[in-house]
Amino acid sequence: MENQKVKVNINGADYEVAAGLNILEACKSLGIEIPFFCYHPSLKVAGSCRMCLVQMGTPARDRATGAPILDENGVQKIAWMPKPVISCGTKVSEGMHILTDSEYVADCRRAVLEFLLLNHPLDCPICDKAGECKLQEYTHAYGRQTSRYVEEKNIKRKKRPLGTKIMVDAERCIQCSRCIRFCKEFIGKSILGFTKRGSKVEIGFYDNADNDSNYLLNVVDGCPVGALTETAFRFKMRTWFLKTTESICGESSAGVNTRVWSRGGKIYRITPRQNPFVNDMFMSDSGRYTFKKYEQRRLDHATIDASPCQTEYAVSRASEILKLGGVAIVANGWQSVEEMYLLGELAKACGAKIYMASHPQPDDGKLVSAEGAPNIRGALITGIISEYPKPNLGDLERQIQGGGVKTILCFGEDLAVLGLQHLLKGVNVIYCGALENDTSAEAKICLPLYSEFEKDGLWVNRQFRIQRFKKAVDAPKAAVNDIDFIAGLLRDATGESFKIPSVGALRAVIASKNEILKDCASVPSSGLVLDGSKFSAIEFPEAAAINFAGATSSKAGE
């Protein structure tokens, strides 16, 4: 079945498409659009919205003998179905004829939309989905532009909170059942459901039931209309003002692909980005709020001995202190591959050892893995650590007690939490990172760096898939770019006068020096699997990732 092809005729032209696809996917793969609401490539087919109607016919055969019926020219006739079929629920077959652009199909779409809009409240001005609503888009493209309905519309419940995360507006629901299927199939729990019948059908849920899940907000992305909207994003900003940036979720080593929505330097929301090899179209709810910590605890100015100073001055002081020797570097699993590479060079130049801690957390078997830091594998590949890090810095503790360490260059980690609180008085701590914590407050020098939303970089997830995140918003004025900072320290430590590299130039250097990372200069947006066989002896804590790509790898986008 895998690579089998069937010949189909769509709108009068012949094509070859993969066998086993439904008509909707087949057309999508050929760039022919069929509108749909209830179909979702990752969920079971419901066939309830009828938006995807097409005309379909198969080569005619004599019922009794099975012999082909020919027309006067000797060509096999096409037996057209008397009624349109739903393209999401019909598989392609050899010789099938499909019409998606006939006047009849256009009529079907117009009629379906008219039915859907009969009881729709038409409150786009106050609906958060406006701008990314399928009902809006299709009404523009395929609908009739005026209403013939003069009767009173049905009244349903509006503004009903589902837990703390979602607001349900039953009047806007078009009964596609995507949310119901998602809860059943992905979360494994029935949360939403329909009540009543006919035009009175209402999307609802039990008030006193356990309706929570860390994946519930995916129903908001999946809902084709504004019936389910996110409480945290409710009435914050219209979607068309927001700029989207491709990013990677920093919540865990699952490496969920995300889209960051921002305007004027402020992040408004994070949504999943489709990647069939990692997260399909889903992400955890907790991952959607990883940007909040930067709103609350962003480090936005440099300090020396807790008094504010110019960033340049703090950097030069840090560089001087590093020259005194006895340096230990604490890296973290949120740093990009590029930064880790530079850090490795810096460690060589200062004769320092790099320490790192892991951040264990419960593995939910879905898209939150057992490792909270997204790029531990990047550290292994760049060689700054050689074994899987422990959740504390015991090695460093022994070194400090042994008197071998005078200065700790700490990147973003909270040393107090990692078991070093009683030792920090005796050493110089240079803290650099994007977030404030107890260590930054105590540090001799404290420097603001960029967060993952403010820079470009590469992370390697639990599948050894290297993925790219991009800069979404500007960093605070006083912050320095991590690469500039580390490369500057390296320049001072080695005494060489090289130009501070750009991210692109740095990737080219890494690609030429590291065999595993040889393609890191051209990572596609779906990422690239690296050869992790060198690390097969290491016992990784994470459970295996879900295989979303499965049998059909050519899925229609949402």
Add this chain to the structure above:
Amino acid sequence: MAIIVERKRLSFWERTYLPQILSGLYITLKNFFAPKVTLEYPDQQPVIPQGYRGAPVLVCDSDGRHKCVSCQLCEFVCPSKAIKVTPSAIPEDSQYAFIEKGPADFQIDMSRCIYCGLCQEACPEQAIFMGSEFSINAYTRAGLVRHKDDLYKIGGVVPDKIMKWQKIKEREAK
């Protein structure tokens, strides 16, 4: 190539210039005694005709309901980026809580506005109108930015023929 044009010879009266001076004085004197048409602006203010496109303002309907629902379409359409809306949810204790959405703040920067009227045209709620003001001044730039309360105060009431939200409320009450 040069063309030689012969100069017209002036008559005696023309050479005295007196007829020209006298006819000029006649026009001046005629207007001196004619009724005045200019206005002592700014001491006197002109009558603004219907349909004049002055500064954009927000309006209430005849029930005194603030009409804007902070859909931000005017902000989107404004070619000079003069409008900045901060959307928010209407508080639960308000009698208009069922409308769900309204602006927490609505700013129009009058140093940017070009009086094009596109905001009025885009508004699905007929909440923003081109008013009658044409001369707006302040001592600071910030003074030229008008906020929601000022905008509603200047805008006043514009009777609404449809009263859509009132109908929705009545329907829901049933």
